[in-house]
Structures are given as C-alpha cells and as structure tokens.
Amino acid sequence: MARLTTKDPAAPESGAAGLVQIRRSGAAHAAQAGIDAAAPATSGDGPRIYMETFGCQMNEADTALVLGRLGADGWVHVSEPALADLILVNTCAVREKAESRVYGRTSQLLMHREQNPNLVVGITGCMAEHLRDKLETRAPHIQLVAGPDSYRNIAALARKALAGERAVDVELDKHETYEGLDGALAGPREGDGISGFITIQRGCDKFCSFCVVPFTRGRERGVAPREVLRQAQRMAAAGIRELTLLGQTVNSYVWEDVDFATLVRAVAQIEGIDRIRFTSPYPVDFSPALIEVMATEPKVCPYVHLPVQAGSDVVLERMRRGYDVAGYKSIVSQLRAAVPDIAISTDIMVGFCGETEEDHAQTLALMTEIEFDFAFMFAYSDREITYASKKLVDDVPHETKLRRLREVIEIQERHTRAKHDARVGVEEEILVVRPTKRGNKLMGRTQRFQKVMLPLDSARSGDIVTRTITGSTGHSLIAD
Secondary structure, three states: OOOOOOOOOOOOOOOOOOOOOOOOOOHHHHHOOHHHHHOOEOOOOOOEEEEEEOOOHHHHHHHHHHHHHHHHOOOEEOOOHHHOOEEEEEEOOOOHHHHHHHHHHHHHHHHHHHOOOOOEEEEEEHHHHHOHHHHHHHOOOEEEEEOOOOHHHHHHHHHHHHOOOOEEEOOOOOOOOOOOOOOOOOOOOOOOOOEEEEEOEEOOOOOOOOOOHHHHOOOOEEOOHHHHHHHHHHHHHOOOOEEEEEOOOHHHOEEOOEEHHHHHHHHHOOOOOOEEEEEOOOHHHOOHHHHHHHHHOOOEOOEEEOOOEOOOHHHHHHHOOOOOHHHHHHHHHHHHHHOOOOEEEEEEEEOOOOOOHHHHHHHHHHHHHHOOOEEEEEEOOOOOOOHHHHHOOOOOOHHHHHHHHHHHHHHHHHHHHHHHHOOOOOEEEEEEEEEOOOOOEEEEEEOOOOEEEEEOOOOOOOOEEEEEEEEEOOOOEEEO
C-alpha cells in the first residue's frame, strides 16, 4: 500500500483526473470555490436558510455541506424556522419511521407561512431520491427536492424555489464526491465547533437485502486522499480537535493503492487533530492492518461501531450480509486482544423476513456473550425498492416484532448500565464539547465515546482534561 503524507494535499495526484464528472450547470465554478468561498454567511441581507437533519452522521455532514454551498451563495444560516425564507429537512430513508416523521415534520413547518407567506419548504437526502415520484402527490407543499448527489447545484435549486418554481434534482452521479467543496464548519449542531465530520466514501456496493442505501446514494466511490487530508487540515486550522471519518462501509475505502488503514494513519499525522473516529465499518472488510492501526496509533479512539444486525447465520444469509456469526465474533476477539479497553457498539434488527423464535434466541445469546457497550435497535420495516421487499415475505407479525425488540432492549440496557458503572473510579481523558441544553453543566466525551457531565466552571469547550469518574446515570458518566 502507498504511504501518504500530509504535505500539500492540494497538489496534483497521479490518476486523479476525471474523479468528478459534473453534469450540472455551474459546477466548474463551484469546484473552484475553495475554503473562503464556502464559509457560511452569519449576517447580511441575503435569503435566510434553516435546516433540520434526520438520520445518520453522514446526513449531518451533508447538512454542513449544503449550508456551506448556500453560504457561498450569500444565504444566511438562521437557528429558528420562524426566521427562514427556506426550510430544508435533510432526510433518511433507511427505516419507514424516519420517512413518516419527515412527512409530519414538513407539514408542521408550514405553520410558519402565517408570518411568511413566501416561505419555501424542501427536502434533501435519501428520502428525496427514494420517494421522488410520490412527493408531488403526497406532499405537494414540498417545493424543493434535492437528492444526495445534487448539492453542487443546491444554491441554484434554492433560488429557483424561492422564485416560486418547483425545483427538483434527484439524479445520482456515480462520480460525485464533492471534491473541492467545503461545508459549514460548525455544522448543523449549534455551539459545537470541536468535532468535525469528513465523508471519505459515498454510496455502497454491499446490497444487503433489506437496505435502500445503494439505491438512494448510488454505488460506492472513495474521495481522493489529497481531498480528505485537505479537509482535515482545514478543520484543524479552525480548531476542530476530533474528526470522524464517514462512509456507509467506511473500512472498505480504497483509492488506487491507498486503503483505509493507510488513510487513517495519514490523517493522524495532522497537527491539531487529537482524536480520530470512523463509522460505520463493515465486518467483512475489517482488516488486520486496520486493527493494527487502532492498536498503535494514539489518536485513534478505542471505540468502534460494528453492525451485526442478527445473531443467526440463517438470518444473516437471508440479509446477504456476507459473514456469519463465527466470523463476526472473531473480529470482536481480535479487536479486544489488540485494544483491551475498546468499546464496541452495534446495530441489531429484529423481525426480519422469516426470523423464527430460535433465530431471535440466537441474537439474544450473541448479545449476552459479547456485551456491547451500546446498540441501535429496531424492528424490520419493508423498504419497497429492496431485494427483501421484492423477493422475501415480511411474515413476522408486528406484535411479535415489538416483543422481540423489547427483549433486545432489555438485555442491552443492562449491559450499557454495567459498562458505565464499571468506569466509576477510572481516570478518563475527556474532550469538553459544550454546555448541556439546560446550561448547568458541561458535556464531554471520553475516548470510548461515553458522554460525561462536568461542573460548568471546570473547563472550557475544546479542552481535553483528565478527570476521575465519580458516578454514572447508566447512560452518562459524572466527573467532578
């Protein structure tokens, strides 16, 4: 594998030509906008944009990208929908519940037309692409629809919608990685200029039978290493101390002869970046080289989110996950041997097509054996464009799904509380992020991705402090 350096990431790289093939108007100018041009406007007389984000961290990164593009066009980012001329909801199509929430939320936001009759409401992201043919009839109030590969052109779409026209661009682009474009550094979460996201890979080639991502985000393509390093250096210069590298299957990243482990080591050389995380890796592509990087590179946090989905080989095969339970457990064992204090979280889906009580019992047994630090748990919902929807039968009754989900949550709740309780008395390195919503404490994160509450006057946002954990709520730690 190639050895990367952080020197001049903007310099030409062999084989880089043709990475981004832009078919939309104005793209050449947008690609040259650069860091300064992408800085979001914070005051002025331009049109006002408000955004909300549903779904994963990749959506949060995309929201920052959209805000950066609109800021370069003179838009002003506002923190309340009542102040906006354009409201965009960045959407997720992974689960049916997320789509229902978006329909409901966009309808709620229409109340702001009482004060601003010309208010435009639009959606971006996966749901925009997935439901493009249904939105006009089911949600005619949505005047702007932009898919995840249309953000180079988002300013033109926004101006068109503001002029009273319906603006739609949901075309997928198998080459688009947004090279040369910068998002708003603060991102969608007000007050957090400490942590940053860099999308290093877009799309997915795994085609799990239940998943819409390959259809809504397109095929897998990596961002050029020089672009990743450029973005990381920009964020470090702006005071970002913690970076999360993002991809649908982030560890399958490859660019020519550069693999993911090599890229992580290169990012770790950037001065000013103190912590590196990545999400979400795919079990099949978890290489020994990556494990070795996690074990030897101090900046890489001892935490990994490793989706398992189910504890039954039969179900995993039906899901087309590409691994079995033994293979997954082997990866966990290797990680814990190399990084003894590592925290591991996961995704667990119950009620997938054909799942029996025995299959479910095997999932509970796997949870009991591994004892995940925390988990995202949900019941299967049919996504109509997937293989599972077209070829399998959603035959587990809704009540059974809910009961199985309760059982999974009950086990995980015990494990999560025990993992937090075990940290009491341990000295932890804490990155202080921001005051809590109530404003009476500071919130920080340990390297193991556990939330910590500290006294308000004990540190400042952006500080990395060492404190002894004195208590636990079961889901957060407490330090004096």
